[in-house]
Amino acid sequence: MTSSPTDRKSLHHLIQDYCPDAGRLPGPFPLWRGACSPAHWAPLAEGVWQAQGRLVALWWSSEGAVLQATYVLGREVLWASLAHSAGHPVADISPWFPGANRLQRAAADLASGALAFAAADQRPWLDHGCWAQQGHQEPAPNLPYAFVPVTGEGVHEIAVGPVHAGIIEPGHFRFSVVGEKVLRLEAHLGYTHKGAVAHWRQLPPLQGHRLAARLCGDSTVAYSWAYCMALEAALGWLVPERSLWLRALLLERERVANHLGDLGALGNDAGFAVGLAHFSRLREDWLRLSNTVFGHRLLMDRITPGGVCCDLQAPQCALLQAQCAALEPEVLALRDIYEGHAGLQDRFGATGQVLPALARQLGLTGLAGRASGIARDLRRHPQWAPYNALDVQLVLREEGDVAARVAVRFDETLESLRLIRLVLEHLPPAEPAGAAAAPALSAAPGSGLGRVEGWRGEIQVALQLQATPQGPTVSDIHLHDPSWHNWPVLEHAILGNIVPDFPLINKSFNLCYSGHDQ
Amino acid sequence: MWKLLNQITRTGLCSEKPSAAPWACNTLPQEHSPEAAQHALLKIVGRALTIRAIDAGSCNGCELEMHALSNPYYNLEGAGLRFVASPRHADLLLVTGPVARNMLQPLLRTIEATPRPRFVVALGECACTGGWFGDSYATLGALSRVLPVDLHIPGCPPEPGFILACLLNFLQRLPAERLPA
Ligand code: SF4
Secondary structure: OOOOHHHOOOHHHHHHHHOOOOEEEOOOOOEEEEEOOHHHHHHHHHHHHHOOOEEEEEEEEOOOOEEEEEEEEOOEEEEEEEEOOOOOOEEOOOOOOOOHHHHHHHHHHHOOOOOOEEOOOOOOOOOOOOOHHHOOOOOOOOOOOOOOOOOOOOEEEEEEOOOOOOOOOOOEEEEEEEOOEEEEEEEEOOOOOOOHHHHHOOOOHHHHHHHHOOOOHHHHHHHHHHHHHHHHHHHOOOOOHHHHHHHHHHHHHHHHHHHHHHHHHHHHHOOOHHHHHHHHHHHHHHHHHHHHHHOOOOOOOOEEOOEEOOOOOHHHHHHHHHHHHHHHHHHHHHHHHHHHOHHHHHHHOOOOOOOHHHHHHHOOOHHHHHOOOOOOOHHHOOOOOOHHHOOOOOOOOOOOOHHHHHHHHHHHHHHHHHHHHHHHHHOOOOOOOOOOOOOOOOOOOOEEEEEEEOOOOEEEEEEEEEOOOOOOEEEEEEEEOOHHHHHHHHHHHOOOOEHHHHHHHHHHHOOOOHHHHO | OHHHHHHHHHHOOOOOOHHHOOOOOOOOOHHHOHHHHHHHHHHHHOOOEEEEEEEOOOOOHHHHHHHHHOOOOOOOHHHOEEEOOOHHHOOEEEEEOOOEHHHHHHHHHHHHOOOOOOEEEEEHHHHHHOOOOOOOOOEOOOHHHOOOOOEEEOOOOOOHHHHHHHHHHHHHHOOHHHOOO
16 A cells, blocks of 8 residues: 555644544644544544554543544644444454554453454454453453464464563463474463553542553653643643653653663573673662662652652752763673674674564554664654753664664663753752642643653553542543554564574563553 | 673672661561571572562563562572572462452462462562552452462562562571471
């Protein structure tokens, strides 16, 4: 499927044609929200695809029985909703956006029968037949999953998981192999589904950031920020300048911590244990200072609705500055060692390759996308404060192999160190106490969207509040993890590689299970 | 190679004695200090005590801190503890997460595959109490609702030093006959 420039429509044309009642919503990103009719659901997807836009998330809101999707075109976002009438299957949009396959299946699972898609793949995704609502309170065993069989002479299957040999999250991988060579990999996820969304409806919205912080432990800052951004947009709150800068500082510290951990683990998976020893030492130093300065090693619950719950004085700024200054030469020295190590380069190079064309077709996103030529980083958005003042340098590689994903991590670590120093130097002064009126929960709460470039990729929170006599409560929420789009790409990255390289390739993506399963 | 050797010598050793870390708090009486526990453990077991991690639906925060236990600072193996890949080789199971119903069967099977005597440890707020997720259509909540738990290590997530201190303290207090031969 190719499109000529003439049939490309701008977002405004698409809105006119398919979501005519869409209105602009407040928030740091240009955002429109509107309803789409069932007949227009697929044409909208096709129009976005032709205009070289992308699907971010797709989910089911049981409140009001609506299917929702967010699309990004250039820098603008469209949040489309489809009022669903039971009995009429919804058009399948996975022909244009392959990532929609699992999103649709997950939506159908969570709708427990109220929603169906006119798609070929009808297998459940998150639902393993164990949930309590299905008439059995007593624990039930997991239903078997219909993996696509591969047949042929000498083909056999290797089943791995959900409990893995290392300390990692649970998921099942089914390899079809000939000898050592992988012909097909199919993942089955959903083991860590915790029904998180249901809990928000019982929580006051001002407590919800704590649950958001616990969906994915390595991206806790990114999730809390995205939740708070959505909530603040829905309530019409303004966040003090200094708090926004501190949020960026926390987000960059989270990015560095994860990159340090991954760089060590990648060295280790390629048989270079010294790399792990050094990087895990650096990561520990980093986490300990986070604990000293901000009060939590992983920075959980530091971002709160309306701002942050931590502040910096001169001595803490000096500590953070000194740590950046000490870490930078260490990372440079280790990069030198990694690059000069023939054994490592041999394992990294041309392993688990995803070329840019395939990456674009499958919708690869985030860090892995930037290693495959997808030049996208939300932090370069001109309206997202404070990043619009920081001029974030895009890190980009075209090769799309493990080596490229390692290189992106090295460069992004160094870039984040630069950003952290910049934030510390230009931190806006604290507002005098009492200058800002205490924010109120507004009488007419609406909806809001939060988008944050976490270390793994774009995290999106879509939030809908409703007014009740006790004040606003959450009527619907959806938290989207970039792993949704990247898991299926991993299955392509391994093709033609050998089974023993899977841990290395998997680690180079380092996708999230808990944020995906929720 | 020269650069690598240089990096190694420049860094030197950074392992801490268990008691040197800030958490090795005053709350542990002297006879239960991690160091004493470590000696006792090695004397009784005579080999490393093996640990198998099982994620029963955690957010990955607890796993990150478990990983951190293996960094050079904590010298885990020096304390006589070792992570192993198979439950068949494990003495102790470290379970995290609010027991997602989708993980219940794999969890029980993994525990069944572990030879006795075995210890089950609930790690983190989620496994201890259900945490923020509690009991729902998709989770069962506290691990102790599912099977007997020998030790609870609270925290969200618990810090690595604290995990180590709790484990060593627990092992030292066990009657010798409960320890694996
Ligand atoms: S206790 Fe905290 S860190 Fe551990 S799994 Fe639960 S939410 Fe995550």
